[in-house]
Amino acid sequence: DAGVTQSPTHLIKTRGQHVTLRCSPISGHKSVSWYQQVLGQGPQFIFQYYEKEERGRGNFPDRFSARQFPNYSSELNVNALLLGDSALYLCASSNSGTGPYNEQFFGPGTRLTVL
Amino acid sequence: AQSVTQPDIHITVSEGASLELRCNYSYGATPYLFWYVQSPGQGLQLLLKYFSGDTLVQGIKGFEAEFKRSQSSFNLRKPSVHWSDAAEYFCAVGSLLQAGTALIFGKGTTLSVSS
Numbered sequence: 404d405a406g407v408t409q410s411p412t413h414l415i416k417t418r419g420q421h422v423t424l425r426c427s428p429i430s431g432h433k434s435v436s437w438y439q440q441v442l443g444q445g446p447q448f449i450f451q452y453y454e455k456e457e458r459g460r461g462n463f464p465d466r467f468s469a470r471q472f473p474n475y476s477s478e479l480n481v482n483a484l485l486l487g488d489s490a491l492y493l494c495a496s497s498n499s500g501t502g503p504y505n506e507q508f509f510g511p512g513t514r515l516t517v518l
Numbered sequence: 519a520q521s522v523t524q525p526d527i528h529i530t531v532s533e534g535a536s537l538e539l540r541c542n543y544s545y546g547a548t549p550y551l552f553w554y555v556q557s558p559g560q561g562l563q564l565l566l567k568y569f570s571g572d573t574l575v576q577g578i579k580g581f582e583a584e585f586k587r588s589q590s591s592f593n594l595r596k597p598s599v600h601w602s603d604a605a606e607y608f609c610a611v612g613s614l615l616q617a618g619t620a621l622i623f624g625k626g627t628t629l630s631v632s633s
Contacts, residue, residue, distance in 0.1 A: 445623030458618030503550035503612025503619040509561035
């Protein structure tokens with residue numbers, strides 16, 4: 404079975420631009436979470452979606468938004484990019500519900516560089 | 519607030535030697551604890567998890583971890599390290615949100631293996 408896939412792999416943007424990152428969960432998984440990993444740090448939680456509804460939001464500004472589609476894939480959107488948004492963006496999926504006991508499977512990430 | 523501390527930023531171990539990576543957590547209720555490994559340019563792979571029961575948990579690749587409630591610790595161990603174990607290791611706690619779950623990660627420990 405295919406794992407979590409993310410696109411694009413790498414992305415370079417300039418300050419003020421908008422970016423959309425995409426994630427396809429493992430087949431059958433209904434929950435998708437997004438994390439930001441700045442170089443040298445652990446991942447930081449941004450959003451969790453389950454059955455197309457937002458189930459949690461981390462401490463990120465409103466420039467960050469996300470949605471989940473009927474096929475359970477997800478998009479993360481970031482507006483008005485700042486240099487500090489440069490990071491590896493990780494998507495994770497889990498197969499049942501949103502409880503902490505549900506293992507989250509991570510994709511390889513999208514490396515965003517903001518110049 | 520929930521948090522995870524990994525006191526060691528970088529550890530170097532000789533191949534064949536034993537390994538212990540430290541993790542301390544702060545969480546009000548019974549913690550859901552995880553160890554993940556991240557190889558360069560890769561996403562996160564789950565090594566093991568603890569929810570309840572036996573405080574010594576076995577994981578993949580020969581890793582184990584011991585939950586000690588009195589010390590708020592969940593240290594990762596391996597009796598004999600292989601060169602392929604060189605990677606970044608993250609400890610995480612599952613944090614219950616209003617309707618979902620977020621993983622809270624430590625800053626990670628970089629493991630180097632010397633021959």
